[in-house]
Amino acid sequence: MKKKINDISTLIGNDHAAYISFLPLESFDWLRAGFSTRIGGDGSGMFDGLNLGFGRGDSDETVWKNWRSLGDLAGFDPGCIVFPNQQHTTELRAVDERDRSGGTPPNLSFPIDGQITMSRDTVLISYGADCPSIYLIDPEHHAVGMCHSGWKGTLNSISEKAVRLMTDTYGTDPARTCAFIGPSICMDNYEVGIDVAGPFIEKHGIDVTADSAVVKAGKREGKYQLDLWEANRRNLIAAGLDEGNIHISGLCTFGLEELFYSHRRTGTARGAMAGFIVIRK
16 A cells, blocks of 8 residues: 655554555655555454554554564564654653563653664654654764654753754754654644743743734633644754755644544553664664
């Protein structure tokens, strides 16, 4: 199966798994990268589909089987994944082959929401079911990064901090770095209260109107619509990236129910998806 979703996104799949490949990431022939969907898999009930999340109630055996199906399709070894323990922090780390799971359930002993590497075949992932996954590519040093950037991570600029860590660790030049903002909830479907909207309004100096950027007036009285895509784009520009090197998938996890799980749509009664990136040998 190969189906175009939008101008930069293609659904690739078989009877066991499906993921989305993105044109801006395909241009780097030394990478494999994509974002999983709910299509395929061996989950049942609330986990029906390609659930990749451990510790949610699905058996570890089923989750590993789903990871193997995705890895076989996308061309990576699930035993080489370095699992993050996502807690909506801005904690980051540089990893290599010593940090791989080796095919055992992840040790989630401390919070990590972003990882970077230069290690070939080491797979970075970012779980998401409405929160953006941010892919970072250094084409000069063949280094990559992956961040989980929900509203807290976005407010606190995790992607900007990840770019800085790549610069400090690998000598990455932000001006030459490419970034991709993966599937997540879109502005029109992301209603928030003033407790969430307020800090963004202050951070970006927004005069809230019906069509203002990052935060706009909500569809209901006292509510707001938050644009995590634009907020992350601004964070990446602040990190020194060229605007032309920042790409957005344009795929809404809430709206595209046939493709994605969504926390906003079903709460915790769902599986988990993941963005992935790996440097090929």
